[in-house]
Amino acid sequence: MVSIACISPVPAPDDAVGPRDRARGALLGLAVGDALGAPAENMRPSEIRARWGRITGYVAEHPCGTDDTEYAIFSGLLLARHGSALTVAHAEAAWHQWIADRDEGPFRGAGFSERGTLENLRRGLVAPISAQHRHAWSDGLAMRAAPFGVFAAGRPAEAARLVAVDGSVSHDGEGIYGGQAVAAGVAAAMAGAPAGVVVASALAVVPDDSWTARCLRRAVAVAHHGERAVRSAVVIGGYPWTDLAPEAVALAFGAYAATDGDFTEAVLMAVNMGRDADTTAAVAGALAGATRGASAIPPDWAAAIGPARGTCLPSMKGHHVLDIAELLTPDESAKWAPGPAGVRDSYVLAADEEEVRP
Template sequence: MISIRDRARGCLLGLAAGDALGAPAENLTPEAIAARWGVLSEIEGGGTDDTEYTIFVAGLLVRHGHALTSEDIERAWRTEIVDRVDGSMRGAGFSELGTVRALRRGLRPPLTGRWHRHGWSDGLAMRAAPYGIFAAGDPAEAARLAEADGRVSHTGEGILGGRAVAAAVAVAMTGAAPSEVAQAALEAVPEDSWTGRNLRAALAVAAAHGQENGQGFARALHDAVVGAHYPWTDLAPEAVALALAAYVRGGGQVEASVVTAANLGRDADTTAAIAGALAGAGRGEAAVPERWVRRIGPVEGRCLPAVAGRHVRDVADELVEGT
């Protein structure tokens, strides 16, 4: 039997591995990835802001628990992020940069998530896994906590993406089948939302394409959910749909899910991180390939100096102790 601690470790190790594996494929097409790597399956470097912001969120939950509010999160942004930014925020996404600027202008939530006009980004979805760990088995509570976070930095579909990931992780933490995990993501968002429509379309592609050639699956999935003429790749409705489809197609196995997601390109570090978090939560620490685990060390704090030196395994243990 897999313990909650093992699932929590698996979730964050899977997330960190997906982040690192997908990083060099960010903004690429599946065809470009295939031309360069064949199949991208080995970690080449370190993780990105996805892992660092995940650790930041976990710290908030350890300190505040279920009582966590948007005001707590805003205060932490000001003291742990804004006050410690020296020069540019290396590796930060549009929503993070915009939120920092909004806070510096003296704005308060929810205006901080609306002012910068990147509230639809996947910046909340990328860091939502700790809410699912903390509220394991309670997807509604996980989604509620993620939404409280999202009101500081996101709006609309960006918040829905975070809700979907948090709820899905909460169900994956019970060892549920991938189909049940995907259903939890769907139930966390309005049926007629962009996120909901994309999720249903992506899951339909995953069901229809089975185990056929990866390029055929990737192209069908892109046709179904990717905004081909939009210049940026960090759209929450797109990234969450790609990640859930990769996770389902990978049968909930960590390596299959993460590799599938990374090779889809677009915001590949985030989609692979989400897929890894879901699969790791479902299968536990031992299911994360050891060759990947060896490449995951303490984060460097390149984007968030406040989390430098933290290891996701220790963070997972703290989350479980705080539940």
């Protein structure tokens, strides 16, 4: 059995997708999926059909990313500052500096896990105790996990390690596993791995008997039957909360697997399944964008994505996901350096000395 702890770049023709295009595709794909899925959040497929028929593009007059995009930017800046040297203390300090200790608010659109974390930090609790709230199992880490896969391209295990460091401030258990699955999947896709290896990479970094792994396996097993089968395989009927990490991550990977990583089809399938549609479409978009590159994203969808508006996180206002992609892939010649701390990691660590700030 071939190890997927480190995945070598897949040899490709001269006109194939390059590492920087994959990075831009992953983060722009996240933002596009987020904006496409936002209007359908918390809806059932029948409700989506009654209102729009089948969603095939933006249905909002002024599409934009939600907290999913803004928190992904937050994690991207954190990672650009510290690189592979990231610690829990770094992550906790960033939460205070950029979120908890600021007067701005009211953090519109923030999920339950983020609000619980914010409250705990403001009460003086520290990580990992800051993650001890009712929604530590949410998809709030999964939605911001893609930057770790971009940074640790071809190294799913390292991507999973780093995202868990970030997530320890806000999540626990299945919430951490969901983030690790997404980060590892994006890391594999960044190396040009086929869809099956991307899924296997995600499964390899979470406990085999976890709720996340079971849901992911069920979703992928029935993916060839389409969105209704995927949804039925993982959604808990009648459960009111749609931000369960095992469910959201499985729906996203199911959409990705069903469409073999086709960007447009994967994102639209995630959107039209409803539930936490902005997050599932954001994750599917990150996976497919890393697989196919930014050039696979419809130009009109990409053009609608501007700098973050700071609706949820005022400190992220003005940052664009494509800028984060550049920060995390500074030198293509160093991109595929072997080992857990190559030239590229040294570059990112050097950026810390220049105080990368929002």
